[in-house]
Amino acid sequence: MRGPLLPTAGVGSYSMPGWLERAKNDYLLRRITAHDLEEMHDAAVKAAIKDQEIAGVDIVSDGELRRDNMIDYFAMRLPGVEIDHASKKFYYDYYESVVRARMPMAPLGLAEDFRFLRRFTERRTKLSITGPHSLVKRIRNEYYPSEETFAIEIARVMNLELRELVRAGAEEIQIDEPYYSGFPEDLPWGIRAINALVDGADARVSLHICYGNRYGKPSWEGSYRYLFPAILDARVHQLTLEFARRGGDDLQLFKEFPAPFTLGLGVIDVKSHDTETPAVVAERIRRALAILPPERLAINPDCGLLHLPREVAFAKLGAMVEGARIVRRELQG
Amino acid sequence: MILHINYLPQERRAAASDLMAALFPLLEDEAIDPPLLATLHVHLDWIQYRANFREPVTVRRAADDRGETIPLAELAVDLRQAAPASLRDDLARALASLRAIEGELDDHLVVEDFTPLSRSMIWRFNRLFWQRLADWERHTGRGFEAALPSGRSDANDQRAVVDAVAEFWTLLVDLDKRGQLPPEIFALEIGVGSGTRAALWLDRFKALDQERSTGYYPRLRFLLADYSLPTLDRAMGTVGAHQEAVSTIAMDALNPLRALSFLRYKILYIHLTNVYDNLPADELVRRDGRLYLVEARAYLPRPVARRLAESYGLSPPELRAAVARLVEVGPDLFGDRDRGVAFWREVWDGLRLEERLRRLAGIADAPLPPGLDQHHLEDLLATAPEDVRFHISGGAAESFVNTVPLLHPRGYLQVQDIFVATMDEYRHGFRGPGKLDGSVVNWVNGALLRAVGARAGYDVHFAPFHYRPGSRTTILYTTQRD
Numbered sequence: 001m002r003g004p005l006l007p008t009a010g011v012g013s014y015s016m017p018g019w020l021e022r023a024k025n026d027y028l029l030r031r032i033t034a035h036d037l038e039e040m041h042d043a044a045v046k047a048a049i050k051d052q053e054i055a056g057v058d059i060v061s062d063g064e065l066r067r068d069n070m071i072d073y074f075a076m077r078l079p080g081v082e083i084d085h086a087s088k089k090f091y092y093d094y095y096e097s098v099v100r101a102r103m104p105m106a107p108l109g110l111a112e113d114f115r116f117l118r119r120f121t122e123r124r125t126k127l128s129i130t131g132p133h134s135l136v137k138r139i140r141n142e143y144y145p146s147e148e149t150f151a152i153e154i155a156r157v158m159n160l161e162l163r164e165l166v167r168a169g170a171e172e173i174q175i176d177e178p179y180y181s182g183f184p185e186d187l188p189w190g191i192r193a194i195n196a197l198v199d200g201a202d203a204r205v206s207l208h209i210c211y212g213n214r215y216g217k218p219s220w221e222g223s224y225r226y227l228f229p230a231i232l233d234a235r236v237h238q239l240t241l242e243f244a245r246r247g248g249d250d251l252q253l254f255k256e257f258p259a260p261f262t263l264g265l266g267v268i269d270v271k272s273h274d275t276e277t278p279a280v281v282a283e284r285i286r287r288a289l290a291i292l293p294p295e296r297l298a299i300n301p302d303c304g305l306l307h308l309p310r311e312v313a314f315a316k317l318g319a320m321v322e323g324a325r326i327v328r329r330e331l332q333g
Numbered sequence: 334m335i336l337h338i339n340y341l342p343q344e345r346r347a348a349a350s351d352l353m354a355a356l357f358p359l360l361e362d363e364a365i366d367p368p369l370l371a372t373l374h375v376h377l378d379w380i381q382y383r384a385n386f387r388e389p390v391t392v393r394r395a396a397d398d399r400g401e402t403i404p405l406a407e408l409a410v411d412l413r414q415a416a417p418a419s420l421r422d423d424l425a426r427a428l429a430s431l432r433a434i435e436g437e438l439d440d441h442l443v444v445e446d447f448t449p450l451s452r453s454m455i456w457r458f459n460r461l462f463w464q465r466l467a468d469w470e471r472h473t474g475r476g477f478e479a480a481l482p483s484g485r486s487d488a489n490d491q492r493a494v495v496d497a498v499a500e501f502w503t504l505l506v507d508l509d510k511r512g513q514l515p516p517e518i519f520a521l522e523i524g525v526g527s528g529t530r531a532a533l534w535l536d537r538f539k540a541l542d543q544e545r546s547t548g549y550y551p552r553l554r555f556l557l558a559d560y561s562l563p564t565l566d567r568a569m570g571t572v573g574a575h576q577e578a579v580s581t582i583a584m585d586a587l588n589p590l591r592a593l594s595f596l597r598y599k600i601l602y603i604h605l606t607n608v609y610d611n612l613p614a615d616e617l618v619r620r621d622g623r624l625y626l627v628e629a630r631a632y633l634p635r636p637v638a639r640r641l642a643e644s645y646g647l648s649p650p651e652l653r654a655a656v657a658r659l660v661e662v663g664p665d666l667f668g669d670r671d672r673g674v675a676f677w678r679e680v681w682d683g684l685r686l687e688e689r690l691r692r693l694a695g696i697a698d699a700p701l702p703p704g705l706d707q708h709h710l711e712d713l714l715a716t717a718p719e720d721v722r723f724h725i726s727g728g729a730a731e732s733f734v735n736t737v738p739l740l741h742p743r744g745y746l747q748v749q750d751i752f753v754a755t756m757d758e759y760r761h762g763f764r765g766p767g768k769l770d771g772s773v774v775n776w777v778n779g780a781l782l783r784a785v786g787a788r789a790g791y792d793v794h795f796a797p798f799h800y801r802p803g804s805r806t807t808i809l810y811t812t813q814r815d
Contacts, residue, residue, distance in 0.1 A: 217742070219742050
């Protein structure tokens, strides 16, 4: 991994401004045009990039502020997915979506998002995409014989997009798969879908698995033990997990199962409005350093910052960065 | 003049007719200003709680956002209280007061300044009641549940409790099958009353556990929570047979998360009965497309004030001071508790609310609870009648948003209370507040809670409490919003 020791990054989404939420709802009700909404998206993304830079984050994202939620942005772009546009009135809800025939190959247009991000920051960048397992759980399948074949097919289509992103210059890509934690029995084929998705994509790939953050609350509870040892077969460079809210017990799994990838260590509880101090963040990093060497650790929040007020999200990023710096100084003497 | 017949029971139709016959000549006699007459709203109401803060006929003036009186007024008649013999005089007095310059009416001893309803002194009386419940009950010679309209609490309905346990059981079995049942099974009762419901619930849960040999009961951690220590002590006595499974915690229902933050996302079942109806609320009125905040000040009708002053040897200013001191220090204000409780009961019995409508400059000035912004209010108003008076159930909403973070991802909240489930139901008149023994009781805006719930990631549903015919209780329950 190039860059500083203990590199810091967001997991993806940044605080969603209230005015943008209202604009998204207004767009659904056709009170504003797509052009107006896009202008607002551009402004919000630029502000999110700037906030991350000012907070000192090493790897910057676009804050995912163009997205209504983690599913619809992809469901609307996946070729062959039919969307019932009348099925939601609140932007954060999910559209009713269905696949009724074999999905053709076609680009999703994510490279444009990446180019926009690249244009407004000199920092390292990361773009996140929702993984096939999570998409399969939300898009109704009326064609493929099983969830697994549907997921592999989505992976095949999205693999093309990953390659396009790499061609556009993307070096870091994150795949979000929160639904694993709700359906641990799917893990074997879920990982096969991940491997199909990343096949031949020459980028650093991290796989983010959490316990959900819908409406800023967990969708499931449990232990990451269900991931092991199957997850060791995932052909990714980093596993990004939540440890701030849930505590560090599951860190022991990395001692029990030596992993071929680095760990994206969640050090910020995104479900609490209380801002961690840098000292707390530093302590959470030290706890992980008792298990893994610093070269195998990256630092991030537990999940996206979408549901936090902007000032809280910004303060949390700042605390994360400062906490990482404290430990970096300790390690480097 | 605009007439609102909000509710007209069959047996009161003649009274309503008498009222109109008395009103029209009075309007002429009292020479109401034409601009005021054009905007005068006359409401015929029926208030569920016989004991309430209204007199048979009341008036409300309106003021703009700077406090200047504006030509909008309401004349409100509680058909339940209105007596045919005195109706004409009551109406005449009310109409005469419309001409009075803003200030204290001659027949009122005002004991606080105008303030939004949620900050009225009545809520301090309410708190006093729960803190000094034992003193009150000793003096009245009956338990507070006996004051309920049906004489008993729907919380303690055996069949409802059996169904509630069965529903919870289904959840536990499902979690167990998936290997997701936590080692400790947390359940929480907020607002414990006499503890009877908790005892019934625990008895049933234990019996079911023994019957099915599931081993859930030893894992159960049942929390009784209330802000009244005497109430908790009493409830703990009632659940005596389950002391191993039960803990008590003193906390404010407005913010359970503060006291129980260590249980965030861990509690599988949270239940409240008649708590939301006992939390401060504001009220908004929409007239001719403009929003008004209801402001109120508590007063004692002059005859009541005179009687109290004589009985307790107080001048009017001393009486006003004694009322303020009562809600500060409780019934020991005279150094004689029995005398203090008697004074407390008489004051409470006589206490009324004078109201005025304060025009809001815009929707953003409405007092909104956590979890709700003016855009949600706009959405609510879009589903409401044009002319409407409705609750901003701020206390209930605050409690809700500070409770749901305690829920396990598969957990749920159940609330038995009196809800106005849709904004359209406000079409049917004045909803409160009322008095229930020494406490305040108020309908809760369910439509508002539905909006707050959606924002917090929960769908909020309402089901009628079908276990007792004629019950006005509704059961609110949450499901995870996808």
